[in-house]
Amino acid sequence: xxxxxxxxxxxxxxxxxxxxxxxxxxxxxxxxxxxxxxxxxxxxxxxxxxxxxxxxxxxxxxxxxxxxxxxxxxxxxxxxxxxxxxxxxxxxxxxxxxxxxxxxxxxxxxxxxxxxxxxxxxxxxxxxxxxxxxxxxxxxxxxxxxxxxxxxxxxxxxxxxxxxxx
Amino acid sequence: xxxxxxxxxxxxxxxxxxxxxxxxxxxxxxxxxxxxxxxxxxxxxxxxxxxxxxxxxxxxxxxxxxxxxxxxxxxxxxxxxxxxxxxxxxxxxxxxxxxxxxxxxxxxxxxxxxxxxxxxxxxxxxxxxxxxxxxxxxxxxxxxxxxxxxxxxxxxxxxxxxxxxxxxxxxxxxxxxxxxxxxxxxxxxxxxxxxxxxxxxxxxxxxxxxxxxxxxxxxxxxxxxxxxxxxxxxxxxxxxxxxxxxxxxxxxxxxxxxxxxxxxxxxxxxxxxxxxxxxxxxxxxxxxxxxxxxxxxxxxxxxxxxxxxxxxxxxxxxxxxxxxxxxxxxxxxxxxxxxxxxxxxxxxxxxxxxxxxxxxxxxxxxxxxxxxxxxxxxxxxxxxxxxxxxxxxxxxxxxxxxxxxxxxxxxxxxxxxxxxxxxxxxxxxxxxxxxxxxxxxxxxxxxxxxxxxxxxxxxxxxxxxxxxxxxxxxxxxxxxxxxxxxxxxxxxxxxxxxxxxxxxxxxxxxxxxxxxxxxxxxxxxxxxxxxxxxxxxxxxxxxxxxxxxxxxxxxxxxxxxxxxxxxxxxxxxxxxxxxxxxxxxxxxxxxxxxxxxxxxxxxxxxxxxxxxxxxxxxxxxxxxxxxxxxxxxxxxxxxxxxxxxxxxxxxxxxxxxxxxxxxxxxxxxxxxxxxxxxxxxxxxxxxxxxxxxxxxxxxxxxxxxxxxxxxxxxxxxxxxxxxxxxxxxxxxxxxxxxxxxxxxxxxxxxxxxxxxxxxx
Numbered sequence: 001x002x003x004x005x006x007x008x009x010x011x012x013x014x015x016x017x018x019x020x021x022x023x024x025x026x027x028x029x030x031x032x033x034x035x036x037x038x039x040x041x042x043x044x045x046x047x048x049x050x051x052x053x054x055x056x057x058x059x060x061x062x063x064x065x066x067x068x069x070x071x072x073x074x075x076x077x078x079x080x081x082x083x084x085x086x087x088x089x090x091x092x093x094x095x096x097x098x099x100x101x102x103x104x105x106x107x108x109x110x111x112x113x114x115x116x117x118x119x120x121x122x123x124x125x126x127x128x129x130x131x132x133x134x135x136x137x138x139x140x141x142x143x144x145x146x147x148x149x150x151x152x153x154x155x156x157x158x159x160x161x162x163x164x165x166x
Numbered sequence: 167x168x169x170x171x172x173x174x175x176x177x178x179x180x181x182x183x184x185x186x187x188x189x190x191x192x193x194x195x196x197x198x199x200x201x202x203x204x205x206x207x208x209x210x211x212x213x214x215x216x217x218x219x220x221x222x223x224x225x226x227x228x229x230x231x232x233x234x235x236x237x238x239x240x241x242x243x244x245x246x247x248x249x250x251x252x253x254x255x256x257x258x259x260x261x262x263x264x265x266x267x268x269x270x271x272x273x274x275x276x277x278x279x280x281x282x283x284x285x286x287x288x289x290x291x292x293x294x295x296x297x298x299x300x301x302x303x304x305x306x307x308x309x310x311x312x313x314x315x316x317x318x319x320x321x322x323x324x325x326x327x328x329x330x331x332x333x334x335x336x337x338x339x340x341x342x343x344x345x346x347x348x349x350x351x352x353x354x355x356x357x358x359x360x361x362x363x364x365x366x367x368x369x370x371x372x373x374x375x376x377x378x379x380x381x382x383x384x385x386x387x388x389x390x391x392x393x394x395x396x397x398x399x400x401x402x403x404x405x406x407x408x409x410x411x412x413x414x415x416x417x418x419x420x421x422x423x424x425x426x427x428x429x430x431x432x433x434x435x436x437x438x439x440x441x442x443x444x445x446x447x448x449x450x451x452x453x454x455x456x457x458x459x460x461x462x463x464x465x466x467x468x469x470x471x472x473x474x475x476x477x478x479x480x481x482x483x484x485x486x487x488x489x490x491x492x493x494x495x496x497x498x499x500x501x502x503x504x505x506x507x508x509x510x511x512x513x514x515x516x517x518x519x520x521x522x523x524x525x526x527x528x529x530x531x532x533x534x535x536x537x538x539x540x541x542x543x544x545x546x547x548x549x550x551x552x553x554x555x556x557x558x559x560x561x562x563x564x565x566x567x568x569x570x571x572x573x574x575x576x577x578x579x580x581x582x583x584x585x586x587x588x589x590x591x592x593x594x595x596x597x598x599x600x601x602x603x604x605x606x607x608x609x610x611x612x613x614x615x616x617x618x619x620x621x622x623x624x625x626x627x628x629x630x631x632x633x634x635x636x637x638x639x640x641x642x643x644x645x646x647x648x649x650x651x652x653x654x655x656x657x658x659x660x661x662x663x664x665x666x667x668x669x670x671x672x673x674x675x676x677x678x679x680x681x682x683x684x685x686x687x688x689x690x691x692x693x694x695x696x697x698x699x700x701x702x703x704x705x706x707x708x709x710x711x712x713x714x715x716x717x718x719x720x721x722x723x724x725x726x727x728x729x730x731x732x733x734x735x736x737x738x739x740x741x742x743x744x745x746x747x748x749x750x751x752x753x754x755x756x757x758x759x760x761x762x763x764x765x766x767x768x769x770x771x772x773x774x775x776x777x778x779x780x781x782x783x784x785x786x787x788x789x790x791x792x793x794x795x796x797x798x799x800x801x802x803x804x805x806x807x808x809x810x811x812x813x814x815x816x817x818x819x820x821x822x823x824x825x826x827x828x829x830x831x832x833x834x835x836x837x838x839x840x841x842x843x844x845x846x847x848x849x850x851x852x853x854x855x856x857x858x859x860x861x862x863x864x865x866x867x868x869x870x871x872x873x874x875x876x877x878x879x880x881x882x883x884x885x886x887x888x889x890x891x892x893x894x895x896x897x898x899x900x901x902x903x904x905x906x907x908x909x910x911x912x913x914x915x916x917x918x919x920x921x922x923x924x925x926x
Contacts, residue, residue: 011585015796025587034585054582054801057711104470106668106717108746113701115702137874145452149450
């Protein structure tokens with residue numbers, strides 16, 4: 001089974017690996033240690049100390065607060081909400097619901113028709129990173145994309161201690 | 167005096183194991199597998215554990231032989247769909263129709279052919295018409311569990327002495343099935359009876375010989391006879407090669423070992439799947455949604471089918487603590503009078519096609535994975551119609567849209583675990599389907615279904631761009647095919663093939679781009695054409711900040727002056743329609759009729775020499791925030807024409823210069839521009855909770871297009887859970903509701919309605 005060091009996982013995160021390296025990664029059995037190495041690379045990069053429990057998207061992490069709370073936090077430091085809540089409801093939103101707004105992203109005939117579908121862009125209120133884009137009909141409830149079972153993942157699947165448990 | 171049936175029916179000796187009928191074997195297998203949680207009740211694998219090398223040798227022989235049979239048999243075919251694109255597949259089954267090993271190719275049919283064999287078992291085929299050594303059966307009935315009518319199955323039982331030891335199935339995607347319109351996935355069918363020639367698990371041959379009545383009837387029922395005939399020979403040849411292979415293995419290993427092996431390999435597949443789930447995923451719930459547009463208003467169809475509707479595909483993946491995978495489509499909208507309906511088997515089998523490209527990318531794909539999973543396909547929805555009249559000829563329209571978000575869901579787990587190389591933002595809507603038919607350039611009755619669609623753009627990953635013009639979700643071996651081969655088959659000359667800039671979704675990593683072919687009518691005597699694809703809706707989101715791939719549109723020109731322009735050596739419309747905001751084709755021709763619009767589904771129209779039609783193959787969605795894309799990569803995109811220059815600035819925030827067609831991105835100015843974009847984002851956006859109040863008011867005022875309201879009304883009528891979640895999310899008053907009856911939609915076929923029947 002292939003093993004990768006922190007440097008290589010860092011290069012993976014940065015998108016700097018060559019295709020043959022990615023191909024080898026994809027063709028090999030998965031390295032069980034990846035998660036802990038990955039977490040440690042990410043922890044080194046964020047400007048805050050809250051232990052990362054789980055990365056859930058570009059810039060977004062579920063972190064452990066000293067109080068014992070688990071919250072969704074952006075790498076810029078902005079804290080959204082409890083991880084059971086939907087972070088999108090605590091983000092900024094911009095809805096492309098006209099042809100004109102659609103045309104800023106696609107040529108006219110290549111965009112969705114706003115009578116049928118809109119684009120919802122969710123930004124971090126702290127750093128304005130575009131964190132998710134939903135292509136949904138008007139009225140569609142905001143999707144709660146992911147509800148991870150963190151305890152089962154750590155305790156039963158990986159059998160490793162939860163970081164920074166209060 | 168007539169005799170009673172039981173006096174004339176001869177009781178045949180059962181063909182199953184240990185004196186059992188196939189039906190008994192099927193029932194016992196289902197029960198013991200359910201009760202024990204292990205396939206065939208195997209809590210251990212004695213053959214594998216005692217002699218693993220022998221076990222693997224048997225597997226390798228069978229797997230290699232099945233793949234070899236596919237590769238050899240496909241050379242029999244003349245249809246480029248089969249011979250060039252590889253739209254065929256073979257699979258080996260247990261007597262009870264559980265898949266053991268399968269070839270490469272369109273492996274969705276591991277499930278659909280299994281469903282056909284199960285249908286025969288359930289309907290006592292063992293008794294009548296009988297199942298005997300050297301019989302040949304055929305099936306393409308959508309309601310038995312096929313994907314769509316053009317996927318034709320050949321099914322052959324395998325006997326060892328007097329006992330059945332299994333089945334082999336082969337499938338090809340044929341060019342035409344004699345439907346209401348030509349081509350294999352036609353626009354025009356809105357009911358089963360329009361879908362074309364449907365064969366319901368029929369015995370078509372005995373003693374390895376196809377029956378004369380079958381040969382006559384089937385070839386008189388379809389348009390492209392030579393391709394139909396050679397496709398059938400392909401399937402029979404492959405099935406017989408695999409039957410010989412199995413008999414050789416039995417001669418070598420003994421029948422008892424073979425019987426034990428086929429049980430253990432499926433249980434091994436089940437265990438392997440559970441292990442993969444635990445290795446790759448994170449327990450929890452993943453939610454996603456997609457939509458497919460049905461733009462049928464005003465089309466040349468029965469009145470009740472002439473409506474604009476939306477196919478709603480919400481999905482929830484649950485990865486249970488014990489690594490069982492569950493996928494539920496609760497909330498899906500109704501089936502309808504269009505050819506885009508699906509059956510539960512096509513939906514679930516298709517999910518395996520997707521999973522075999524990501525979660526279980528190995529050669530141990532068999533029904534073991536099926537036994538480790540659970541699917542929810544609500545009755546009455548588009549993926550489980552409660553009416554045999556539903557049409558299915560173009561099932562892929564919504565199937566692809568429904569599966570792609572699942573890959574996006576799984577990618578959240580890969581991302582969380584750090585397996586970034588596995589992340590995929592989704593897949594292209596694999597369309598347009600360019601189809602038509604009539605009397606071709608050779609004077610024969612024929613049809614076309616361009617499989618250029620097998621090479622759409624792939625979704626972006628978390629570490630690299632999606633690959634452009636390269637693959638389709640339903641066939642991992644996708645290939646656009648050679649232009650020269652398509653021109654041999656089709657009365658259409660190529661005026662160009664070109665990448666469509668910006669058709670892949672923008673992102674830190676952009677989706678693979680789609681592309682366009684421009685075709686000129688030439689040589690047909692009587693010919694019609696039409697288009698079939700997604701138009702007004704993007705069929706997937708992007709992922710983690712990336713944009714969805716672009717939606718579709720069509721370009722067709724009839725009665726052009728191209729002949730005259732050729733004679734005068736004037737410029738012609740060539741290549742792709744690379745910027746539809748600034749169209750070029752029209753500058754180099756005139757035409758009596760030009761369709762340049764989002765109406766991406768059309769019915770047959772006459773198409774003559776010098777008419778033009780564009781085939782636009784879609785791109786894949788993007789990953790991550792576009793303003794985090796490396797400036798150098800944007801520069802490459804500009805220079806290689808993967809994006810349009812104005813979007814390099816608007817979407818990717820890159821400042822650049824251009825000299826003699828060569829672009830250079832100014833890194834410093836780009837940094838500044840991107841800072842500015844962040845400020846603009848905060849200025850133009852609002853807190854989500856504030857926006858929620860405004861959107862709620864739209865709902866209370868019922869302010870949305872009719873098709874959007876109807877989509878929700880359909881889902882509400884089928885699902886109490888979806889209704890409750892919707893109302894709870896928006897905190898709507900108790901009495902707020904939208905009913906289908908209030909929207910003046912056709913009532914035909916709307917059976918299940920929990921507001922009327924109390925169905926929950």
